[in-house]
Amino acid sequence: MTTQSYSEAITTCSEFFDYQNKIDNIFLVIEQNYGLKKHEFFFLMKLNEVGEVHLKDAIEKGYIKQNKSARAIKRLFEKKYILKNRLKSDERAVILRFNDDYKEEFNKIMQEVLFMLKDQ
DSSP, X not given: XXXXXXXXXXXXXXXXXXXXXXXXXXXXXXXXXXXXXXXXXXXXXXXXXXXXEEHHHHHHTTSSOHHHHHHHHHHHHHTTSEEEEEOSSOTTOEEEEEOGGGHHHHHHHHHHHHHHHHHO
């Protein structure tokens, strides 16, 4: 490895780690201020974007990991961020929707995230 490419690798890695630390800090602030874990917040962002989704599709599309889905969905439902319905044709199928009553609160969280991304 040449000295220049070695130096570039160090610079790139440093920038990556700085950005990763910024993201980790954002998730820490969200958890402290709003009680949302990283995977819950990410799922809310995706659900807000798409409006509604079948739980199975959310897992397949990577919105939420299967091993975290049951607890996360339960917590988000208890916090009233999401609404869930079962299909009459298949009681196993769960449809999740973002609760529009909490849209303003979620937008406040997103504004805080945008501020932290710019600020740090």
